[in-house]
Amino acid sequence: MKCSQTRAIQTHMITYPHLNFHKTLFGGQLMAWLDETAGIAAVRVSRAxxxxxxxxxxxFLAPLKASHSVCIDAYVSGVGTRSMEIFAKVIGEDLFTGERYLAGTCFMTFVVPKGASLPERIEPETKEEQFICQGYKARKQARQAKRQESIDLAKNVDLDIPWNE
Structure with missing residues (x-):
């Protein structure tokens, strides 16, 4: 399967309900949009x-300002047996001047249920896709090490919260 067959693109206008104290896009809103867009790309490859x-x-590379637009372009950049990596780029645009800028990049991992199948590989076509996909194995190894670290951390996290009364 080609990267382009998994591509999902969403564009939003940045308006006042989406702003933080600095009058730029609230990071949590961007994260929700990233998860939604990357999730569409993940379903396109898994159909599950x-x-x-x-x-x-x-x-976060550059702030996204009020009245600008934000375009999220996501595609699958690597597949395992039950997991896949999605790369997303965040492109801002000043709608009055037409100037575009890279506002962020993101890698996310999604998992499919047991029994679902993923293609054996993802085929990059463009220079960008080739660059992104060539780093998949190294990023996957780093993720697996980080996951074990998170499991070890979780074993030592105290669930009792000292409430102030």
Whole structure:
């Protein structure tokens, strides 16, 4: 399957309900849009119910301002037996001048249920896709190590909350 066959694109206008104290897009709103767009790409490759396993890496590179638009372009950049990695780029646009800028990048992992099948590989076509996909195996190894670290951490997290009365 080609990366382009999994591509999902969403565009939103940044308006006042989406702003933080700095009058730029609230990061949590961007994360919700990223999860939704990347989830569509994940379903396109799996044709099954998926679950977000992790936001592996999210870099906020430039603020997205009020009255600008934000375009999220996501595609599958690697597949395993039950998991897949999705790459998303966040492109801002000043709607009055037409200037576009890279506002962020993100890698996310989604998991399919047992019994669902994924293609053996994802085929990159463009120079960008080739660059992104070539790093999949190294990122997957780093994710697996981080997951074990998270499991070990969870074993030592105290669930008792000291409420102030």
């Amino acid at each position: 119910a998926i679950v977000t396993a992790s936001v592996d890496h999210l870099d």
